[in-house]
Amino acid sequence: SLKYLYFALLSGPSSFSLRSHTCGELRSHHVGHRVILCGWAQYLRQDLFVILRDFSGLTQVLIPQEESASHLKAVLSELTAESVIKVTGTVRRRPAGQENKEMPTGEIEVITEDVEVFNVCCKLPFEIKDFVKKSESLRMQYRYLDLRSSQMQKNLRLRSQLVMKMREYLCNVQGFVDVETPTLFKRTPGGAKEFVVPSREPGLFFSLPQSPQQFKQLLMVAGIDRYFQVARCYRDEGSKPDRQPEFTQVDIEMSFVDQTGIMSLVEGMLQHSWPAEKGSIKVPFQTMTYEVAMRDYGVDKPDLRFNMKLIDITEIFTVEVEFLRSALSQPGGSIQAICVPSGAKLFTRKDLEELKQTANTQFGQELSVILFKEDGTLKSALKKLLCSSSAEELLNRTQAKPGDLLLMAAGPLHTVRPLLGKLRLRCAELLESCGVSLRDPSAFHFLWVVDFPLFLPKEDEPEQLESAHHPFTAALLEDAHLLYTEPHKVRGQHYDLVLNGCEIGGGSIRIHKASEQLHVLKNILKEDPSLLSHLLEALDSGAPPHGGIALGLDRLTSIIVGADSIRDVIAFPKSFRGRDIMSRAPDTVSEEELKPYHISVRWPTEGGEEGK
């Protein structure tokens, strides 16, 4: 029978536990102590040692060799890897020369005096060793084994710590109130990405919201003053791969605040909660307008860890090259270039082909390539079209050096900028794969992007405007009068937080006057304001000026730990295709079980519907 020594430790990682210490904790000052360790048999060595593992590390456990302890030897020697045991024993110093400097507990070992086998491990689909490569689907199917790896243990613990520190900052330091908001909510007008949840009332559905946007604003109207929530959010992107249908955002809203206030708060929070082992971060973060970001980097979330800015070379070419001139005659027509350092030297013909193909297939654009060879000559299909003074001017403007590569595109700004912005990132990857250290993987470069346009033309209906972010964002104060005359020119009090070229958060100062909100919804966006009547009513009953932000916790954590995918910082993520491979979800549900919800399945096959 199980009879435990009960260690009434009142705090720390072994409190209230059957163990006295963790497997990562024993040092030479513990020599002579009697200890109880619990953990997994990582491996056996020469029938002499069991290496015992828990979340905190490894301890070498000595298998007694004396005849009198033959039962212990029998039990321990037959352990399969990953079996779970409890070892009672005494800590001793390892014999001279046998210390392991690589192992934090490498000075000691534990001589077994008693052992209890909690569970014998059967055959495993893969070994729990960090160097053993596993396929993604195997990792997902046996996630409970995958999580035993030291990397996944570290990731989940770092995430927990990060969130805890954010909470301390918001709640204890800044007086924020943690408020939980509903996830069973009303469908947002046009909320195509919202999961529906049938209710027991025929034809009526809840919806899983993409963010607590409406609730956080209502909490400000309610006088909560400062709200935060680590909020579960939902987004049904159906076919899009590598998106998680549920994700977490650190959701913040404040009353009586302006843009600077929110930005400073977030800087303070990130500085406070930044993991010590990842260095410190400097505040305030750099700020850049949307206009400058697009002009210099071709994207609204530039990665500033490397240069390679877009350069406007329109003027160099206008006079001489006929086919470029036609591109320039379009509205917003322009010629832009980036200079890839050592690109001429390092990129293969195949690399160049790939870049051209990307331009062609994704942007419908021709890409012109100029190799500035190390002997100082230029190699390009364009070469004969360039007079020598223009060539010189081009090299001068782009500050190209021998060995560099120039990529050029001509066309409307709204095409060539995103194109070169994309190629800039691809070139960085190519350079890095050639061994150039371009982006320091341990560097964290934060950037605020501000002064976004408030409205954008609808893609399929360009004379109609839609919100660049959402309809609740207030206009920049100096642009507010344009709301009633030239709404397309209005910039919003919106701010995006970018880390190493990834958008990790976004927020805005909100409209707090009902009349302005109604104007935006009805006159500019041509939406039915009655769908948001509760919000409009709320704004009319004493709404304070307010604003906030939401940070994507999964993405932020993945960048901090250097993970390739957000799946590496989520305990039980959905697979690439949005499924839970371990439990096989989503799954079928019987017609009987669907009855209370008054729905039935419409099978897509033409032969009628099943289950009727």
Add this chain to the structure above:
Amino acid sequence: SLKYLYFALLSGPSSFSLRSHTCGELRSHHVGHRVILCGWAQYLRQDLFVILRDFSGLTQVLIPQEESASHLKAVLSELTAESVIKVTGTVRRRPAGQENKEMPTGEIEVITEDVEVFNVCCKLPFEIKDFVKKSESLRMQYRYLDLRSSQMQKNLRLRSQLVMKMREYLCNVQGFVDVETPTLFKRTPGGAKEFVVPSREPGLFFSLPQSPQQFKQLLMVAGIDRYFQVARCYRDEGSKPDRQPEFTQVDIEMSFVDQTGIMSLVEGMLQHSWPAEKGSIKVPFQTMTYEVAMRDYGVDKPDLRFNMKLIDITEIFTVEVEFLRSALSQPGGSIQAICVPSGAKLFTRKDLEELKQTANTQFGQELSVILFKEDGTLKSALKKLLCSSSAEELLNRTQAKPGDLLLMAAGPLHTVRPLLGKLRLRCAELLESCGVSLRDPSAFHFLWVVDFPLFLPKEDEPEQLESAHHPFTAALLEDAHLLYTEPHKVRGQHYDLVLNGCEIGGGSIRIHKASEQLHVLKNILKEDPSLLSHLLEALDSGAPPHGGIALGLDRLTSIIVGADSIRDVIAFPKSFRGRDIMSRAPDTVSEEELKPYHISVRWPTEGGEEGK
């Protein structure tokens, strides 16, 4: 235009804000300071004062009466209640005799030097005054106004603090890891109370789980060692009124722990996080077995703040009263009584009728009533059936005093105990409505109830067993051998935490061996084990012994703040009928929007289906 003085406070409730102080903060030592306050005009007094309110309290703002400040006077005097303003001014001591001792800021007032009106409040559906009674549906429809009341502000802030302290204890003191688990999951076998969420794959559904039970156990198999989560959970109870479809539990799981360990941890956590203003709580909490709870209180969650225990009086009657003898001849037949102090004196005939009716309609039982009159005589329909020695014995056993009331019921234990358990609580309410102080509303009595039966007979199929709590609970060590022979006799390592007669949490030590879990699922519960194959596989790949608990945060908070309903500790609860009255959810969704989910509505009317 809005031009703010920006107060770069780096911490506290006014950091990063347009205000310099909150409305509850100014004292006499601030006299002479120039301050900026933001808030709601609670009311105007004699055109002389605006009482300005924010979450922290009230400040009296003086409307200047000088001719030179006539514009300020004009703006302030015309303010509607609940308009939102910013006041810049200087703090001065109130004139002698005008101090308000009831008001924390009552020593001072602020002389207005500048004012900005952020928002004018239109007509309100009700006044924001604590003493104004509002209907429940009006409160729900205008929740953002209801939350402005000082009570709701207090409730939400206390909840936030409570959770923060729990997190500090678990994460910072005890080394727990905060792990988020999925809410889009696979349907639990027989999970009739789980909302379904259609996926974009025809016929496949996610399900919103009632708790993270499977995930928390898998995290233990994964070596996380100590997990917690403040978890959103879902329960679709359809027609049951006053249940929230989404609720929050503090979810905890530990490896290498026994029942005592979990109980001590929870005691430590509650002691650590208990709001200072609610007094302190003593640990360890009292423990009682299920058997004793049922025997003495007729319920598994007894309210121990008052006595009135069930008393077995079977033996007194067996010999003489024929009609009782027939009740006793049933299996488990018994006669039980409770003595209601002063019940004979205080209860009306109507009260007694109500008690009898409850017994009859809810339990199918006759209730016998004996009034022990203050003159020492007994009044009862039973009286003539009682010989004087029996009567004496009855008064002796029940320790009844003149003026007390005895309630008696005869029948099988499994009926009379719950019946008297229920009447005991009802009598407590009746006594309190007569002015007897029985239960101290400021007392918090915690109780652990342990040694529950592991299985119970199914209601509709009594020879078949079902789990008393869930199929993952381990047997008491001393009963484990009975799993294979007499499973109905097995007690489980389950523990419920009861506070003032409400179950606020429950947990167990789990089965950690696959063979035992398989036996329970397959042989005892007759369930299809393949539906839990991932859990069985996990137990077979090195599962540590583990256990945990889940505390109902909504209920716990509501008891602490003394709220009648959990709706008073949830920012945006669903109504009594499970609807969001403010936004009108659930709501209709067009057939077009349902198409990607391959479902259609089955309208319950017979005339065919709509929307095809």
